[in-house]
Amino acid sequence: MQLQPPVPAQPPVPALEWCDDHLRILDQRSLPGALVWVECHDADDAAAAIADGVVQGAVSAGLVAAYGIALAARRIGRSADWAVDLQTDFERLAQACPASSHLLWVLGVLDDRLQRLRYQGQGVPDQLAQVAVNLHASDEESRRALGRLGVQVIRRHDRQPQKFLTLVSPHSDSHAGALDLVRAAQGAGLVEQLYLCADEASDACRLALWELDRDEVATALRGAAAAGQLMRSDNISWVVAGAHRIAANGDLISDIGTYSLAILAMHHGLRFMVVAPSAAFDLALESADELDPADGLLSPEGRLVMDVTPADLIDVIVTERGVVERPDESRIAELLSPRHLH
Structure with a gap:
């Protein structure tokens, strides 16, 4: 290719x-x-x-x-x-x-x-x-920086066009960072195909498809249940997720289904990237074990809308302030230190 x-x-x-x-x-x-x-x-x-x-x-x-x-x-x-x-x-x-x-x-x-x-x-x-x-x-500068740094990470692994998979939820806009990264990668000539996983034709999904179409990203809409088979058979390189919150140790709180994608990515040997602004880090939350299910995981109606992805399933977190490979508490603290420059 x-x-x-x-x-x-x-x-x-x-x-x-x-x-x-x-x-x-x-x-x-x-x-x-x-x-x-x-x-x-x-x-x-x-x-x-x-x-x-x-x-x-x-x-x-x-x-x-x-x-x-x-x-x-x-x-x-x-x-x-x-x-x-x-x-x-x-x-x-x-x-x-x-x-x-x-x-x-x-x-x-x-x-x-x-x-x-x-x-x-x-x-x-x-x-x-x-x-x-x-x-x-x-906000606009932050989004540009997220895309620029994410593209650098992708290029370090492969300079050829690649296939990506991400999740869009109707319950939040956590996926916004992931879509910013994909559009930046498209502008750099690094996207062969994006699989957009969604379980319903929500407004969020409709808007995501419109934005991606304007940037000429080759996008295929698939149900979330198809993600495992896509990873098994279609040579995907990156699974990209957004974040609602990130604990101090790197545990990810994001749209329901993100944990399943991370498990599937690990099983199939794919790289799992989180793209989020640094404001998503909640340093008062040492790990997701401290999280009360009622504190952000449930909708007002009691429906589970967020899940937790442990830090050891995440290959890299990309923020506007820099990149954390194999995130843990010390690496995240270094990223967020006032002394840190990317």
């Missing part, structure tokens, strides 16, 4: 576009049939976009919430006490998706900045808007 040249992707469609006095959001509900944008002019619009599914995924919802606070401050214009005047807007946005720890973290970042700015008068709206813009830019 000849080494393929990099594949030019279609120009990206911005999911979020900040226009200073409003926010434009690509309506995820309309895809792939049509490109429809929804405009947000205040915190109420932003909260509705999150709650109604116009925007999907924890990171995107958090960014919309950040811009929602900036828009609320723009509408107020002047205030003697910004924290008091914006309190209702913070509460409304938090209630739009109360189960999202990332959205609540983003609102915490805005609130921390606001506490330092609350009596500064007219400059507060501009400064809150800049915080939201900075969070947005940081």
